[in-house]
Amino acid sequence: MAEKTPNKKNKVSRRDFLGDAAKGVCGAGLFGLALGSVVAEAEGKLPADAIRPPGATAEADFLSACVRCGLCVRDCPYDTLSLADMGSSVVSGTPLFVARTIPCEMCDDIPCVVACPTGALDKSLTNIDDAKMGIAVLVGHETCLNFQGLRCDVCYRVCPLIEEAITLERSANERTGKHAIFIPTVHSDKCTGCGKCEHACVLEKTAIRVLPERIALGELGAHYRWGWVEKGNKGESLIEGQGIIDLPDRGYNPEPSGFPEKSATGGYKGFKP
Amino acid sequence: MSKMQNPGAAAVEQKGWLAAHKWLILRRLSQILFIAAFLVGPLTGFWLVKGTLASSMTLDVLPLTDPFIFLQSLVTGHVMETNAIIGAVIVAAAYFLLGGRVFCSWVCPVNIISDTASWLRRKLGWKKTGVRLDRSTALWTMGAVFVTSALTGTIAWEFVNPVTMLHRAIVFGAFASVGLVSGALFLIELVGGDRIWCSRLCPVGAFYGLLGKVSVLKVSASKRKACNDCMDCYAVCPESHVISPALKGEKDNRGPIILSGDCTNCGRCLDVCSEDVFEFSLRTRNKLDDVRPNEGSAEDGTQRAA
Numbered sequence: 257m258a259e260k261t262p263n264k265k266n267k268v269s270r271r272d273f274l275g276d277a278a279k280g281v282c283g284a285g286l287f288g289l290a291l292g293s294v295v296a297e298a299e300g301k302l303p304a305d306a307i308r309p310p311g312a313t314a315e316a317d318f319l320s321a322c323v324r325c326g327l328c329v330r331d332c333p334y335d336t337l338s339l340a341d342m343g344s345s346v347v348s349g350t351p352l353f354v355a356r357t358i359p360c361e362m363c364d365d366i367p368c369v370v371a372c373p374t375g376a377l378d379k380s381l382t383n384i385d386d387a388k389m390g391i392a393v394l395v396g397h398e399t400c401l402n403f404q405g406l407r408c409d410v411c412y413r414v415c416p417l418i419e420e421a422i423t424l425e426r427s428a429n430e431r432t433g434k435h436a437i438f439i440p441t442v443h444s445d446k447c448t449g450c451g452k453c454e455h456a457c458v459l460e461k462t463a464i465r466v467l468p469e470r471i472a473l474g475e476l477g478a479h480y481r482w483g484w485v486e487k488g489n490k491g492e493s494l495i496e497g498q499g500i501i502d503l504p505d506r507g508y509n510p511e512p513s514g515f516p517e518k519s520a521t522g523g524y525k526g527f528k529p
Numbered sequence: 530m531s532k533m534q535n536p537g538a539a540a541v542e543q544k545g546w547l548a549a550h551k552w553l554i555l556r557r558l559s560q561i562l563f564i565a566a567f568l569v570g571p572l573t574g575f576w577l578v579k580g581t582l583a584s585s586m587t588l589d590v591l592p593l594t595d596p597f598i599f600l601q602s603l604v605t606g607h608v609m610e611t612n613a614i615i616g617a618v619i620v621a622a623a624y625f626l627l628g629g630r631v632f633c634s635w636v637c638p639v640n641i642i643s644d645t646a647s648w649l650r651r652k653l654g655w656k657k658t659g660v661r662l663d664r665s666t667a668l669w670t671m672g673a674v675f676v677t678s679a680l681t682g683t684i685a686w687e688f689v690n691p692v693t694m695l696h697r698a699i700v701f702g703a704f705a706s707v708g709l710v711s712g713a714l715f716l717i718e719l720v721g722g723d724r725i726w727c728s729r730l731c732p733v734g735a736f737y738g739l740l741g742k743v744s745v746l747k748v749s750a751s752k753r754k755a756c757n758d759c760m761d762c763y764a765v766c767p768e769s770h771v772i773s774p775a776l777k778g779e780k781d782n783r784g785p786i787i788l789s790g791d792c793t794n795c796g797r798c799l800d801v802c803s804e805d806v807f808e809f810s811l812r813t814r815n816k817l818d819d820v821r822p823n824e825g826s827a828e829d830g831t832q833r834a835a
């Protein structure tokens with residue numbers, strides 16, 4: 257009896273063990289899948305108006321580091337930052353700011369980055385002018401006062417990097433025929449995404465918005481070259497004198513000599529649309 | 530009211546209400562302290578502790594970081610900065626000394642909810658209702674959390690962790706979230722099954738339970754010879770399976786220390802035992818001669834016979 261009991265126990269417990277392990281693996285697998293899909297779902301949906309604090313690493317790296325402690329929030333002297341509440345579309349508990357509500361004042365000592373214990377805000381950012389929280393884009397061409405030829409200039413004036421991150425680019429006002437238009441133009445290499453312009457825009461709904469880089473910027477195809485840049489680099493055209501055959505352009509067939517004549521309707525003679 | 534619905538009555542009679550609730554009261558004070566300390570800053574402007582349970586800074590000198598969160602970040606391949614590393618080491622060392630799941634019973638805000646739900650289940654006589662899960666389930670969820678973290682490259686549990694969500698919502702004043710999280714957890718614990726969240730599912734508890742397998746401060750049934758089999762400790766213990774090996778270990782030549790990492794060092798067994806069988810002790814004092822002889826055995830014998 258005393259010898260049998262441990263034997264019997266062993267057998268049962270081995271079978272139990274295998275059964276339990278199988279159940280455990282399946283259960284844990286299901287749970288892991290569920291958790292994984294929650295993570296994947298939440299990860300990709302950082303809304304365009306939620307801007308991460310200065311120094312925030314790329315979103316994927318950020319979510320491997322940020323522990324949602326809010327130390328950055330606590331140390332921001334302007335109450336710019338807040339932690340996303342549950343049910344908001346930002347990953348719950350992670351820090352963000354909405355520029356139209358309170359923009360980042362670009363503190364010289366960057367207290368938010370200094371406070372972060374995890375490296376989610378990168379300490380290698382020591383000059384706030386190098387921050388890349390996002391990039392301002394003039395989205396409201398139809399409402400921006402400057403774009404209509406008025407002189408509002410407010411977004412330009414409030415920019416901490418005035419004349420670097422944002423300039424007023426002059427063009428002719430064809431509506432009046434004699435005035436200039438000063439278009440607020442953001443330069444992505446200098447704009448920090450602090451959102452001072454978005455915050456200050458005088459319109460009911462801002463015409464200039466800080467957007468995450470992934471939304472704000474276009475990108476050339478890898479093979480694409482600006483001809484004039486290449487020409488400048490080389491000192492002469494890359495294609496002239498290379499024996500490249502210039503095929504006739506479709507639609508516009510200029511007379512073999514001289515400038516095309518204007519037709520009576522205002523078009524060019526010989527132009528076949 | 531049956532005895533199982535009202536455990537600890539004998540202890541109250543014997544020792545008085547205060548002595549029979551000593552550890553419970555201390556524990557509630559500690560839990561409140563771990564919330565209040567974080568609220569001093571936002572309420573008064575004097576920043577005693579900044580941050581949350583996930584990571585905090587006390588008086589601008591003492592960094593503390595949750596080692597479970599730290600490790601999840603580590604498996605994604607991210608190594609945190611010095612402050613967080615120091616913080617995680619300090620916290621892990623503290624729980625190594627005081628008992629792994631001391632986090633559960635003395636710090637975690639969910640414990641109040643779990644205790645309340647469990648108390649209500651006892652009063653309603655629901656002790657045996659609800660889903661039964663194996664004790665190892667929480668370890669599996671913990672494993673799955675690490676795997677998911679590694680695969681998704683994120684601190685996976687923090688996307689849903691009700692422990693830090695609740696604490697963060699309290700500290701940052703998100704009261705709707707406080708209500709939502711605590712309400713959901715209360716319902717899960719009330720109708721889902723006995724301590725279904727805290728002792729069967731929560732990966733945080735499982736993690737600290739692992740630490741508890743080696744931690745130093747432990748509960749000892751050092752006066753187990755005086756046990757009168759009232760079963761009150763089993764009724765109140767959130768992890769009642771941990772008691773028998775120590776309390777009834779005499780016949781198997783086992784020492785008096787409750788060795789299981791599942792024990793939360795909550796001290797409720799110390800409170801409700803009218804014979805003061807239990808005391809806090811050290812893992813090392815687990816020899817058979819660490820069992821104290823029963824001074825009142827003669828009296829006990831007569832009492833039981835009567």
Ligand code: SF4
Nearest residue numbers: 332360361362363368
């Ligand atoms: S740089 Fe200053 S204002 Fe901007 S988020 Fe950091 S602490 Fe706040």
Ligand code: SF4
Nearest residue numbers: 322323325326328372
């Ligand atoms: S301080 Fe760092 S880890 Fe904490 S919430 Fe801010 S970014 Fe996240």
Ligand code: SF4
Nearest residue numbers: 400401408410411457
């Ligand atoms: S502040 Fe607004 S309206 Fe004024 S120029 Fe800038 S974008 Fe246009």
Ligand code: SF4
Nearest residue numbers: 633637639727731734
């Ligand atoms: S098991 Fe989890 S929720 Fe329960 S007390 Fe422990 S850490 Fe908190």
Ligand code: SF4
Nearest residue numbers: 766792793795796798
């Ligand atoms: S054994 Fe005692 S101290 Fe440990 S969990 Fe149970 S009641 Fe609490």
